Amino acid sequence: MxxxxxxxxxxxxxxxxxxxxxxxxxxxxxxxxVNALTDVSFDVREHEIRAIIGPNGAGKSSLLNVxxxxxxxxxxTIRFLGEPRHDVDxxxxxxxxxxxxxxxxxxxxxxxxxxxxxxxxxxxxxxGLLAQAFRFGPAEREELExxxxxxRIIDFLEIQAYRKTPVGRLPYGLQKxxxxxxxxxxxxxxxxxxxxMAGMNVEEKQDMCRFILDVNQQFGTTIVLxxxxxxxxxxxxxxVLVLDYGKKIGDGTPDEVRRTQAVIDAYLGxxx
Amino acid sequence: MKRHVPVILLIVxxxxxxxxxxxxxxxxxxxxxxxLLGGLMAGVLYSLVALGFVLIFxxxxxxxxxxxxxxxxxxLSVARMxxxxxxxxxxxxxxxxxxxxxxxxxxxxxxxxxxxxxxxxLMATLGVSYFLDGFGQSVWGSxxxxxxxxxxxxxxxxxxxxxxxxxLINKDDVAAAxxxxxxxxxxxxxxxxxxxxxxxxxxxDDHQAAQSVGIPLNRIWVIVxxxxxxxxxxxxxxxxxxxxxQFSISQVALKALPVVILGxxxxxxGAIVGGLIIGVGEKMAEIFLSPVLIxxxxxxxxxxxxxxxxVLALLFLLVRPEGLFGERRIDRV
Numbered sequence: 001m002x003x004x005x006x007x008x009x010x011x012x013x014x015x016x017x018x019x020x021x022x023x024x025x026x027x028x029x030x031x032x033x034v035n036a037l038t039d040v041s042f043d044v045r046e047h048e049i050r051a052i053i054g055p056n057g058a059g060k061s062s063l064l065n066v067x068x069x070x071x072x073x074x075x076x077t078i079r080f081l082g083e084p085r086h087d088v089d090x091x092x093x094x095x096x097x098x099x100x101x102x103x104x105x106x107x108x109x110x111x112x113x114x115x116x117x118x119x120x121x122x123x124x125x126x127x128g129l130l131a132q133a134f135r136f137g138p139a140e141r142e143e144l145e146x147x148x149x150x151x152r153i154i155d156f157l158e159i160q161a162y163r164k165t166p167v168g169r170l171p172y173g174l175q176k177x178x179x180x181x182x183x184x185x186x187x188x189x190x191x192x193x194x195x196x197m198a199g200m201n202v203e204e205k206q207d208m209c210r211f212i213l214d215v216n217q218q219f220g221t222t223i224v225l226x227x228x229x230x231x232x233x234x235x236x237x238x239x240v241l242v243l244d245y246g247k248k249i250g251d252g253t254p255d256e257v258r259r260t261q262a263v264i265d266a267y268l269g270x271x272x
Numbered sequence: 273m274k275r276h277v278p279v280i281l282l283i284v285x286x287x288x289x290x291x292x293x294x295x296x297x298x299x300x301x302x303x304x305x306x307x308l309l310g311g312l313m314a315g316v317l318y319s320l321v322a323l324g325f326v327l328i329f330x331x332x333x334x335x336x337x338x339x340x341x342x343x344x345x346x347x348l349s350v351a352r353m354x355x356x357x358x359x360x361x362x363x364x365x366x367x368x369x370x371x372x373x374x375x376x377x378x379x380x381x382x383x384x385x386x387x388x389x390x391x392x393x394l395m396a397t398l399g400v401s402y403f404l405d406g407f408g409q410s411v412w413g414s415x416x417x418x419x420x421x422x423x424x425x426x427x428x429x430x431x432x433x434x435x436x437x438x439x440l441i442n443k444d445d446v447a448a449a450x451x452x453x454x455x456x457x458x459x460x461x462x463x464x465x466x467x468x469x470x471x472x473x474x475x476x477d478d479h480q481a482a483q484s485v486g487i488p489l490n491r492i493w494v495i496v497x498x499x500x501x502x503x504x505x506x507x508x509x510x511x512x513x514x515x516x517x518q519f520s521i522s523q524v525a526l527k528a529l530p531v532v533i534l535g536x537x538x539x540x541x542g543a544i545v546g547g548l549i550i551g552v553g554e555k556m557a558e559i560f561l562s563p564v565l566i567x568x569x570x571x572x573x574x575x576x577x578x579x580x581x582x583v584l585a586l587l588f589l590l591v592r593p594e595g596l597f598g599e600r601r602i603d604r605v
Contacts, residue, residue: 068484070480089483090480090483090484091483091484091486091487091488091489094483094484094485094486095486099484099485100484102480102481102484106478106480106481106484107477107478107481108473108474108477108478108481108482109477109478110473110476110477111470111473111474111477115470115473118467118470119470119471119474119482119485119487120485121467122467122470122471122474122485122486122487123485123486125467143467182481182485183484183485185485186485186486
């Protein structure tokens with residue numbers, strides 16, 4: 001909280017990159033005969049921003065979905081906080097501290113901004129069903145505490161003016177912010193962002209970049225993000241994983257990756 | 273805008289049909305109001321069953337064909353248990369049985385069939401429906417049983433100062449309406465004001481996103497089937513005290529079908545309004561429209577009450593498939 005983010009250069013020095021929180025070891029995933037991922041290994045360290053890039057159909061979203069328990073890989077091991085996981089479901093992954101946002105918005109359209117973000121507190125609510133229904137003392141107090149956390153997130157994302165607006169009526173860029181807010185409300189150990197800037201205009205992209213950096217700096221949240229905008233990726237991330245046709249073709253700092261021949265080939269094409 | 277024209281025409285026609293008997297002087301105001309109230313009361317009962325449908329459909333996308341069987345099973349359980357214990361013990365026990373049923377259905381039917389086609393789940397609930405019908409009779413017997421809510425069945429005369437001859441109204445009908453209103457109010461509070469209600473709404477909106485914030489689908493299904501079970505207990509008691517607890521209650525579910533088509537599969541207010549429209553519509557049609565039709569076409573008898581709801585539902589399917597309050601589905605192609 002104390003570290004004042006001033007410039008990009010401070011990033012590497014300002015935060016302490018810590019232990020490995022997530023390690024993906026030789027994971028393979030196929031649908032029928034199609035191999036979405038083949039022997040992919042990489043790790044994510046605490047407090048870092050880790051980008052996954054690659055051309056369309058490279059397996060980026062599949063990898064994110066494997067981490068978050070939507071898909072179960074046929075082969076390989078995933079360790080989260082040191083523990084190997086076996087066929088963890090999405091809601092169990094959430095309970096372990098993995099939050100995510102969606103490429104195509106998946107907000108709860110029938111609800112307002114506040115309620116959407118409040119769903120992120122669901123796992124932390126302890127009061128029983130009946131206590132909630134009748135709002136017994138502890139349940140009421142609990143609701144208020146969670147509400148306070150959510151209000152802070154709303155302030156942080158600068159969407160105070162839309163607290164009670166049904167999310168369906170918000171412009172796209174703001175809906176993306178609500179999506180981020182819902183994930184932040186979970187106070188995740190690992191935050192997965194699936195193309196957080198897809199479909200945004202330049203101004204919206206700048207805002208989103210700032211929020212991602214602030215989340216990382218202020219809360220120390222570990223972030224894995226998929227992004228198409230190369231400029232964004234190179235500016236934001238500490239390390240970049242490059243996929244092509246479900247295989248890892250590059251892994252390292254933005255500068256290292258930029259110089260890798262296989263990556264250049266995948267992005268610019270090679271003469272055949 | 274164009275797409276609203278047939279809907280508006282249909283609604284205008286319904287309203288015209290509603291006021292026609294009065295406007296043409298075919299009936300006295302007193303009798304008209306009596307029919308209207310009778311229709312509203314029947315409508316409340318339809319709404320109660322339709323509510324169960326809507327709750328489950330919203331949260332799981334499953335069209336629960338077994339809702340009628342659940343009403344019968346709940347009514348049978350409460351009626352038979354009330355023979356050996358006070359009603360205030362039998363009712364909570366009945367609710368307990370329905371919660372148990374919800375857990376069993378989730379475990380044995382929904383969980384293994386998760387992510388299957390809607391039609392597969394529909395067939396599964398059809399199976400649950402027949403099983404419950406039979407199982408209920410095996411356990412509780414197949415006679416006609418009564419639920420005595422301690423209300424007098426004697427009609428009372430009201431508003432005799434306003435209308436000539438007054439209006440006859442049943443006390444237990446009024447009680448049923450009050451119960452229905454309370455139940456709907458309680459459900460609305462539960463959905464809007466509790467964290468569990470919020471989780472239920474979240475699941476109804478987007479399964480995947482709900483799971484990603486850690487809402488377990490399985491538990492939500494148990495909760496929503498339990499709530500539908502509680503609704504079934506209330507509906508079963510109200511129906512049962514009126515008609516006696518018997519197999520035909522299970523068929524009431526078929527009347528709830530047009531109700532949800534009219535109101536919209538995903539709308540709780542839709543279930544209420546749809547039930548009232550169907551209830552009033554079929555009573556009005558039976559009493560005022562059928563003599564006209566019999567005379568005009570030289571028919572053998574009325575019987576409009578049996579098909580009116582379905583014809584109305586069919587018309588709505590033609591002009592507004594999502595129902596009055598349902599969400600319009602916009603699919604990407």
